[in-house]
Amino acid sequence: MTEQAKAADHHRMIWALAGALVLLNGALVLGGLWRDWAWPAVAVSFVMLVLICERVGRLVPARLRGLYERALALGFPLLILVLWQIGGTFGLINPIWFPPPSQIGKALWDVTVNFDRFSETSLLGRPWLIPQAWSEGGLQGVGALLGESHLLATVLRVLAGFVLGAVPGILVGVVMGVNQTVRLMLDTTLSAIYVLPKIAIFPIVMLMFADPFGEGPKIVVVALAVFILMAINTMAGVRQIDPVYLMAGRNYGAGPWQLLRHVILPGAMPVIFAGLRIALGTAMIVIISVEFLRAKQGVGYMTYYYWEVLVPEKMYAGLVVVMAMGVGFTAALHWLQKRLMPWTR
Amino acid sequence: MNTETTPAPKIRARAVYKTYDTASGPTAAVQDFNLDVADGEFVAIVGPSGCGKSTFLRMVAGLEGISSGSITITPGPEKDRPSNSVVFQEYAIFPWKTVIENVAFGLQMRGIPARERLEVARSWLDRVGLAKFADYYPHQISGGMKQRVSIVRALANDPEVLLMDEPLGALDAQTRVVLQEELLRIWEETRKTVLYITHSLEEAVLLGDRVVLMSAQPGRILEIYDIGLPRPRSFGTTTLPEFAEYRAMIWDKLSAEVTRAMEMQK
Numbered sequence: 247m248t249e250q251a252k253a254a255d256h257h258r259m260i261w262a263l264a265g266a267l268v269l270l271n272g273a274l275v276l277g278g279l280w281r282d283w284a285w286p287a288v289a290v291s292f293v294m295l296v297l298i299c300e301r302v303g304r305l306v307p308a309r310l311r312g313l314y315e316r317a318l319a320l321g322f323p324l325l326i327l328v329l330w331q332i333g334g335t336f337g338l339i340n341p342i343w344f345p346p347p348s349q350i351g352k353a354l355w356d357v358t359v360n361f362d363r364f365s366e367t368s369l370l371g372r373p374w375l376i377p378q379a380w381s382e383g384g385l386q387g388v389g390a391l392l393g394e395s396h397l398l399a400t401v402l403r404v405l406a407g408f409v410l411g412a413v414p415g416i417l418v419g420v421v422m423g424v425n426q427t428v429r430l431m432l433d434t435t436l437s438a439i440y441v442l443p444k445i446a447i448f449p450i451v452m453l454m455f456a457d458p459f460g461e462g463p464k465i466v467v468v469a470l471a472v473f474i475l476m477a478i479n480t481m482a483g484v485r486q487i488d489p490v491y492l493m494a495g496r497n498y499g500a501g502p503w504q505l506l507r508h509v510i511l512p513g514a515m516p517v518i519f520a521g522l523r524i525a526l527g528t529a530m531i532v533i534i535s536v537e538f539l540r541a542k543q544g545v546g547y548m549t550y551y552y553w554e555v556l557v558p559e560k561m562y563a564g565l566v567v568v569m570a571m572g573v574g575f576t577a578a579l580h581w582l583q584k585r586l587m588p589w590t591r
Numbered sequence: 592m593n594t595e596t597t598p599a600p601k602i603r604a605r606a607v608y609k610t611y612d613t614a615s616g617p618t619a620a621v622q623d624f625n626l627d628v629a630d631g632e633f634v635a636i637v638g639p640s641g642c643g644k645s646t647f648l649r650m651v652a653g654l655e656g657i658s659s660g661s662i663t664i665t666p667g668p669e670k671d672r673p674s675n676s677v678v679f680q681e682y683a684i685f686p687w688k689t690v691i692e693n694v695a696f697g698l699q700m701r702g703i704p705a706r707e708r709l710e711v712a713r714s715w716l717d718r719v720g721l722a723k724f725a726d727y728y729p730h731q732i733s734g735g736m737k738q739r740v741s742i743v744r745a746l747a748n749d750p751e752v753l754l755m756d757e758p759l760g761a762l763d764a765q766t767r768v769v770l771q772e773e774l775l776r777i778w779e780e781t782r783k784t785v786l787y788i789t790h791s792l793e794e795a796v797l798l799g800d801r802v803v804l805m806s807a808q809p810g811r812i813l814e815i816y817d818i819g820l821p822r823p824r825s826f827g828t829t830t831l832p833e834f835a836e837y838r839a840m841i842w843d844k845l846s847a848e849v850t851r852a853m854e855m856q857k
Contacts, residue, residue: 589686
């Protein structure tokens with residue numbers, strides 16, 4: 247078959263599949279059967295969509311390949327949001343438990359601009375009131391204003407816990423990677439604590455603080471999770487360094503500190519950063535669950551609070567904020583990685 | 592094999608033994624190794640794979656302990672010159688440092704200020720035609736270039752002796768010939784004392800003033816050959832009838848050792 251004939255074949259196939267897709271779902275909706283057959287219908291539709299996109303992909307010329315790939319990566323989640331919206335409007339999805347994206351967006355706007363009088367909090371801390379707070383109470387006034395922010399509270403807890411856990415974690419990991427005695431002594435213990443859900447030891451951590459309900463225990467439990475992960479990952483990173491680099495370092499006159507600075511740390515850096523990515527995800531899980539459990543403030547608290555008072559769209563708004571935070575932190579880490587590891591590009 | 596001449600040898604190895612303590616009992620890697628390398632001499636060591644020639648080099652470099660015997664490198668008149676620098680088969684240039692940072696590494700470790708060490712590194716890169724790759728990272732350059740960087744890193748460190756551990760072993764045949772010629776040229780210019788490990792007999796004969804033939808495990812010296820080929824040498828040297836004679840003479844003994852080594856591995 248010639249290239250042209252193949253292309254024509256692809257075109258025919260795309261139209262046939264698209265037609266079948268619309269026909270199948272249309273028939274189910276019109277026949278009132280869609281809600282009962284929702285899962286099989288979604289599964290079949292997805293497979294057909296994949297087949298369509300594959301054919302489209304073969305027709306895309308090489309110079310538009312990048313555009314096509316981006317369209318696919320961003321278009322699919324967008325399609326889900328659109329379908330979710332349509333499904334909600336036409337009653338195919340229960341809008342009470344699965345409020346359509348437009349409602350979630352509206353709720354997100356609401357929690358952003360409104361102040362919650364009951365818990366005396368707001369999502370961002372109403373930054374538009376900063377000038378007023380400044381003229382009335384100076385720096386302290388601004389602090390008090392931002393102190394009501396859910397987002398800021400969570401961000402500060404994650405950052406503090408992350409730094410307090412990652413720095414000693416990397417240090418201990420390096421020692422474990424370099425020294426067999428320390429490694430043998432600590433490895434089993436760390437592996438055992440690693441699998442322990444950190445939320446399960448939160449009550450113990452609370453007891454260690456004079457103010458069990460303050461910020462201390464929340465930060466420390468995040469730090470603990472990050473510490474364990476970073477110690478284990480850094481150790482693995484140090485151990486995978488090709489011994490020939492250590493030999494070269496020593497042969498060219500590096501002392502222990504120079505070896506650490508010029509060979510061990512940069513050699514372990516890729517694995518350390520992979521560990522930081524994982525630790526970030528874990529830190530988010532831990533802080534959100536701690537806030538679910540025991541906090542008067544924070545994005546996790548906000549999310550759970552709106553679940554308890556049965557305002558699902560605001561609960562979803564909280565989840566959106568959590569996701570946005572994750573994306574933001576990951577981007578920051580990526581930026582840091584590019585700065586610290588210029589040789590990987 | 593005259594070891595009693597007057598000026599102190601640059602490298603002196605006396606009754607060197609290396610035994611590894613393995614779970615299945617001690618294994619001898621190097622046995623009764625005696626070798627003197629004169630100042631400015633290029634000595635090549637050949638032997639079947641696994642004969643302990645790399646182990647010996649690492650012992651000279653101080654990267655591996657000696658079970659018994661002694662190895663000394665006589666220091667020269669300049670006080671803070673490093674005693675040796677190794678060129679590794681796997682290049683071992685740091686992927687996280689640029690080409691020029693790699694070349695300047697030894698100087699940096701010795702506390703030479705940045706301006707000065709980069710100047711030295713740049714002049715060495717110039718000599719091997721790598722000046723325009725100074726700011727590249729190793730993953731951006733070819734294998735042949737990486738090994739050039741590795742060789743130049745050792746030379747920029749200006750050691751008493753240069754220890755080369757199969758430096759061209761991982762390269763393709765053509766790149767290898769080009770680098771052999773480059774090595775010959777640089778050696779003519781610097782006249783460093785070189786201990787050169789290789790598994791290529793041609794390479795050993797082409798480069799070395801003397802060729803040390805080692806036995807299969809445990810590694811002992813079987814024979815030391817003086818290579819009387821005229822210097823300066825180049826790729827053209829390999830077409831000389833004397834070259835072929837040396838090669839045939841050493842190959843006679845080496846092939847027997849290689850066969851023995853293969854049989855031992857069975």
